[in-house]
Amino acid sequence: SAVISQKPSRDICQRGTSLTIQCQVDSQVTMMFWYRQQPGQSLTLIATANQGSEATYESGFVIDKFPISRPNLTFSTLTVSNMSPEDSSIYLCSAKVGQMNTEAFFGQGTRLTVV
Amino acid sequence: AQSVTQLDSHVSVSEGTPVLLRCNYSSSYSPSLFWYVQHPNKGLQLLLKYTSAATLVKGINGFEAEFKKSETSFHLTKPSAHMSDAAEYFCVVSDLAGGYQKVTFGTGTKLQVIP
Numbered sequence: 302s303a304v305i306s307q308k309p310s311r312d313i314c315q316r317g318t319s320l321t322i323q324c325q326v327d328s329q330v331t332m333m334f335w336y337r338q339q340p341g342q343s344l345t346l347i348a349t350a351n352q353g354s355e356a357t358y359e360s361g362f363v364i365d366k367f368p369i370s371r372p373n374l375t376f377s378t379l380t381v382s383n384m385s386p387e388d389s390s391i392y393l394c395s396a397k398v399g400q401m402n403t404e405a406f407f408g409q410g411t412r413l414t415v416v
Numbered sequence: 417a418q419s420v421t422q423l424d425s426h427v428s429v430s431e432g433t434p435v436l437l438r439c440n441y442s443s444s445y446s447p448s449l450f451w452y453v454q455h456p457n458k459g460l461q462l463l464l465k466y467t468s469a470a471t472l473v474k475g476i477n478g479f480e481a482e483f484k485k486s487e488t489s490f491h492l493t494k495p496s497a498h499m500s501d502a503a504e505y506f507c508v509v510s511d512l513a514g515g516y517q518k519v520t521f522g523t524g525t526k527l528q529v530i531p
Binding site: 346 | 450452459460462465506508517519520522523524
């Protein structure tokens with residue numbers, strides 16, 4: 302299993318600013334992901350964080366808006382850039398140990414409000 | 417293409433009665449299927465998973481799900497609902513789409529348990 306710590310747990314930010322969310326896993330993991338959960342909705346995958354290379358973004362998400370780093374097997378960051386109120390959401394970090402048949406573990410999420 | 421359909425956005429049951437949360441999936445590959453639960457203001461917790469072994473999968477807290485390939489379904493059941501089961505439940509499919517791992521969440525089912 303893996304325990305994932307995310308910080309900050311919540312923040313209120315001014316529009317036009319950027320916020321970096323950190324994700325720390327207590328063990329080395331194969332894959333790390335970032336999701337967005339908008340109010341009352343399901344989770345949408347933003348990107349897969351690749352260690353030592355550029356993240357793989359899903360349709361509708363771009364690196365300029367959501368730059369991601371993954372310097373090692375236990376840590377990743379997601380930045381929400383040039384924020385607008387539409388970016389208000391919960392952002393979740395996820396990690397998998399092993400390949401496709403294993404479950405994903407999730408952090409508690411970062412609740413972001415943009416004013 | 418990969419997709420997940422949770423047929424009910426809300427389900428309401430009386431305490432002590434059976435629970436049925438429905439999930440249908442579409443996948444071009446042999447998928448892995450999961451059910452996660454999200455309590456209010458809490459992180460996502462894995463309830464159970466199917467990974468091509470036994471088609472009837474038992475999970476935590478008395479939940480179980482049956483993988484039916486002919487019906488492309490993975491419905492979640494529990495014989496007797498408890499007040500603590502009130503939460504949102506997500507059905508998730510994972511497979512190798514286009515050569516890389518893809519994970520898709522259903523839209524979620526909110527379970528209400530009436531005393």
